[in-house]
Amino acid sequence: MARHAIGLDIGGTKVAGAVVAEDGTVVAELTEPTPQTSDAATMTALLLRMTEALREKSSEVTAVGVGAAGTVEWPSGRILWAPNNEYRDWNIRAELEDATGLPAVVDNDANVAGLAEALLGDTLYREMILITVGTGVGSGIVLGGQIYRGPHGFGAELGHIVVDPNGPPCGCGKRGCLEALASGTALTRTGREAAAADPDGLIASLARERGVPVTGQLVTEAAQQGDPVAVELFQTLARWLGIGIATMTTIFELDAVVIGGGVVDTGDLLLTPAREAATEFAYAPQVRPLPPVLPSSFGSDAGKIGAALLALAH
Amino acid sequence: MARHAIGLDIGGTKVAGAVVAEDGTVVAELTEPTPQTSDAATMTALLLRMTEALREKSSEVTAVGVGAAGTVEWPSGRILWAPNNEYRDWNIRAELEDATGLPAVVDNDANVAGLAEALLGDTLYREMILITVGTGVGSGIVLGGQIYRGPHGFGAELGHIVVDPNGPPCGCGKRGCLEALASGTALTRTGREAAAADPDGLIASLARERGVPVTGQLVTEAAQQGDPVAVELFQTLARWLGIGIATMTTIFELDAVVIGGGVVDTGDLLLTPAREAATEFAYAPQVRPLPPVLPSSFGSDAGKIGAALLALAH
Known part of the structure; x- marks a missing residue:
């Protein structure tokens, strides 16, 4: 049955x-x-x-x-x-x-x-992390084919590892978390700064045309249209994500790092600079090859x- | 038998x-x-x-x-x-x-x-990390009473997580690793910078008197004698260690964080500022209390x- x-x-x-x-x-x-x-x-x-x-x-x-x-x-x-x-x-x-x-x-x-x-992706992954990049940054860690969550479920909060102790405030109350630098919310913040600094730029213009505030979504759209300011903001987000990935692959021995969440819908715009930064900061790659960094198979x-x-x- | x-x-x-x-x-x-x-x-x-x-x-x-x-x-x-x-x-x-x-x-x-x-410390720890602060920064991760090392032993390299992507070079070839900022080697580097900047200070004077180069060991001695420059270098090292500890306790749900290696022989000089920084950067402490940060029971x-x-x- x-x-x-x-x-x-x-x-x-x-x-x-x-x-x-x-x-x-x-x-x-x-x-x-x-x-x-x-x-x-x-x-x-x-x-x-x-x-x-x-x-x-x-x-x-x-x-x-x-x-x-x-x-x-x-x-x-x-x-x-x-x-x-x-x-x-x-x-x-x-x-x-x-x-x-x-x-x-x-x-x-x-x-x-x-x-x-891990169970149903391109191949069966026994050792894998999923990082979801959306409004926030979430994560799931699979070790030995099982979810790692700690005895009471309090582990695996990769969105709140510290990647820049002098970085911007995070919604959680700390500063410099991965989520403060590599989420849709981070893109909203840097996009608003860019729009204020350049009111004639594409980001500010798009927001004005539509009568909406600048959001990460809108910055993403501008980046997809090739606006150099938006592309740079997006690459900065992706670089922070890659730095976080490098830290994860230093702590864990993984078959794959899978990226999910709304922001990964941009494909290589996110993944290429994230992979570059992860490679730059990978520990001892001569004996510990960086695992593949892949988009999620199932999305939302x-x-x-x-x-x-x-x-x-x- | x-x-x-x-x-x-x-x-x-x-x-x-x-x-x-x-x-x-x-x-x-x-x-x-x-x-x-x-x-x-x-x-x-x-x-x-x-x-x-x-x-x-x-x-x-x-x-x-x-x-x-x-x-x-x-x-x-x-x-x-x-x-x-x-x-x-x-x-x-x-x-x-x-x-x-x-x-x-x-x-x-x-x-x-x-x-x-984990097995023989003050109490039995099923979930614990050991961070050793000596010439380098080493680590052991115990989860569910077992060593976590990944399938082939390539995990658990906490000394090389990235804590400051714009930080100093690390012996491993990357930059901004925990080891580059929170090891005896880091203290040697910052001590030499301090001695060059202040040739009449205690760090430079001690090295001159003994006819030896400035080392982390010598900076530690100057800090233990209360030299304010050396104390500040030591507190900076300890703060980076605490930031690394905060990241570890965000990823893992732990009973304790144990600090070993030669540098922990300084006791509260290291542990007090490390605990302060770990508390400052701890994620969601209202529902996930920071585990105790303790000196090792067995040392070397x-x-x-x-x-x-x-x-x-x-």
């Missing part, structure tokens, strides 16, 4: 859900916008509605898996804190199990996305698929 | 050997200076002489363990490369096994020292003890 699980990925703008088979096949899908008020009660009600709707699509559902941004205590499945959501100390695993009667697992969103990339689908795979494995 | 193993720790200046019991008790000891010519043939002959001499001290020796600086391939026990020794691609494990008839294991020196600190004995414990476990 085929075994299916429901995977739910709670993001800042949407909650992605799917029924997934053991081989990673997506049997059914459902997406809902993240409510403006993302407190625990509102979010629990939404997840339960989605779970019931997805359960009707398959009689083989045996478990539920959830991936969520923030610090998720493992294995209790309590979400302690998240930088961009209102929920705090949310006992989501117990609530889901009580309401559905199904066993549930809850983990960090990048952890489960990393699991999907990795979270819901990985959450379901984790549920099926428990 | 008690089981003993021989542990050998190959350092830049000496090779430390011991017969060690399963509970970590040192039954016998033997130390030899590292030969000026540290090529593989010379070193193999020395290790075999030491092994035979130590074997005569106990009839219960069942295995040999070696810890060595550099990149050690695991589990083959081939030392591929070391920054401060001449040996290259040295198949030491096979040579020891052939010559002694005993099973042997060979691992990175800081890995085995980390194992000793940790390598030979850990090498023997690893041999007994295999």
Whole structure:
């Protein structure tokens, strides 16, 4: 008999859900916008509605898996804190199990996305990290084919390693984190500085034409159009990402470094300078070759698929 | 019956050997200076002489363990490369096994020292890193009670994570590594700069009086005498160490961070500013408390003890 699980990925703008088979096949899908008020009660009600709707699509559902941004205590499945959501100390695993009667697992969103990339990517990776570059920088570490998260789920926060102690402030309250220098938010900051310094440049002009503030998205667009200022900002972001990758490959012996998140949609615009910086800062490459730095195979689908795979494995 | 193993720790200046019991008790000891010519043939002959001499001290020796600086391939026990020794691609494990008839294991020196600190320190640490601050910066990572080294032993090189991409050159060929900023070698470099800038200062005066070049050791002595210039150099080193510790505790969920190597003999002169910087850069301390940052329990004995414990476990 085929075994299916429901995977739910709670993001800042949407909650992605799917029924997934053991081989990673997506049997059914459902997406809902993240409510403006993302407190625990509102979010629990939404997840339960989605779970019931997805359960009707398959009689083989045996478990539920959830991936969520923030610090998720493992294995209790309590979400302690998240930088961009209102929920705090949310006992989501117990609530889901009580309401559905199904066993549930809850983990960090990048952890489960990393699991999907490791198990179902171009080849099977036993040693891999996924770095997601979006509004923030998230990460999943897979060692020996298993998610590394530390005994209580507090490890693997690669977005907050210090890459420049004199660098800009980070949303987390520190300064110089990888996320402060290599995220969409970082690109918003440097793009606004560039627009202020050059009001006739493409970045400022695009924002004015559309009547919107400068965002990382808009800088990306300007870079894709070849604007030299935007390209340089993008290369600076990519260089910081590459420096972070070099540090990761110094600590871990990896088969691959996989880059996910919205920003990787730019392809070589991000990956080429990131690879160059990772090569420049790689330790002892004569005996420890730098692993390949690759774009993700599943993009924004990795979270819901990985959450379901984790549920099926428990 | 008690089981003993021989542990050998190959350092830049000496090779430390011991017969060690399963509970970590040192039954016998033997130390030899590292030969000026540290090529593989010379070193193999020395290790075999030491092994035979130590074997005569106990009839219960069942295995040999070696810890060595550099990149050690695991589990083959081939030392591929070391920054401060001449040996290259040295198949030491096979040579020891052939010559002694005993099973042997060979691992990175800081890995085995980390194992000793985790198993036999103040409490049993299942999740711990050891950072050794000496001429260089070494590290051992213990996860789930086991040494983490990656599938082939190429991981856990914390001395070469990038903490300042615009920082000084490192002996490894890169720049801005933790080792380039937080090692005895870094203190030698900053001490020489300080002596050149202030020929009447204590650092320059001490070197002149003794007719020796400025070294990290001499800067340490000046700092212990309260020289404000030397104290500031020492605090700068300690701050970089603390920044490295913050990055480690962001990636790993740890019970403790243990600091070893010669420089930790200065105690709070190193540890207090290192803890301050680690606290300043710790990620999300409201939900992920910073683990204690402690001096090593075994100092320079940790390598030979850990090498023997690893041999007994295999």
